[in-house]
């Protein structure tokens with residue numbers, strides 16, 4: 646079935662994309678306004694795009710009345726934010742922070758979550774998250790009603806017992822227990838169903854073909 650995104654209604658394009666581009670990692674973004682009010686919300690139009698500099702990005706849609714969501718407004722104002730990744734143990738708390746509270750409400754306090762200080766940016770990180778990326782704005786890219794927020798990562802916190810080897814920067818990724826967003830509203834996936842496919846060199850590929 647072909648769906649033509651140049652003629653389909655935007656809400657239909659949205660449904661098709663969020664139902665098929667899965668699983669998506671979730672950026673649980675903490676930001677602050679200029680007065681220091683802390684804000685947190687999840688964004689699953691999210692990924693990492695480069696390694697030098699490390700740039701991550703997420704897409705923030707508008708509020709129903711068209712204004713910027715608080716996360717995007719804060720980042721436009723202050724240029725700093727923290728992307729926390731979401732472990733299964735914190736999914737319920739994350740869901741509370743997605744409630745459409747008015748600006749100025751501290752979603753982390755509402756959800757009973759713990760703020761931990763960041764090292765290089767003002768917004769705190771979420772102590773219940775095993776990975777927190779401290780970011781400064783790299784670029785804000787308008788995309789229709791969305792604002793794509795690109796952040797340069799200036800530091801990452803990884804939970805101590807999830808670091809296998811500090812010198813080699815080896816992380817025990819399964820132990821992070823992260824979840825991803827699936828189709829539709831309210832569906833998630835665990836990252837426990839893994840399998841390995843070793844990468845092949847040209848020589849290995851040729852040898853494999855010759856053996857078949």
Ligand SMILES: Cc1cc2nc3c(=O)[nH]c(=O)nc-3n(C[C@H](O)[C@H](O)[C@H](O)COP(=O)(O)O)c2cc1C
Pocket residue numbers: 671684685686687688689690691703704705706707713714715716717739740742743744745746826
């Ligand atoms: C798992 C999850 C993922 C979400 N992803 C997005 C997203 O990618 N873009 C977006 O605009 N809203 C997304 N939302 C909705 C926002 O979290 C919600 O609108 C929130 O109230 C925005 O808060 P803020 O105004 O404090 O930034 C998501 C919600 C959930 C539960």
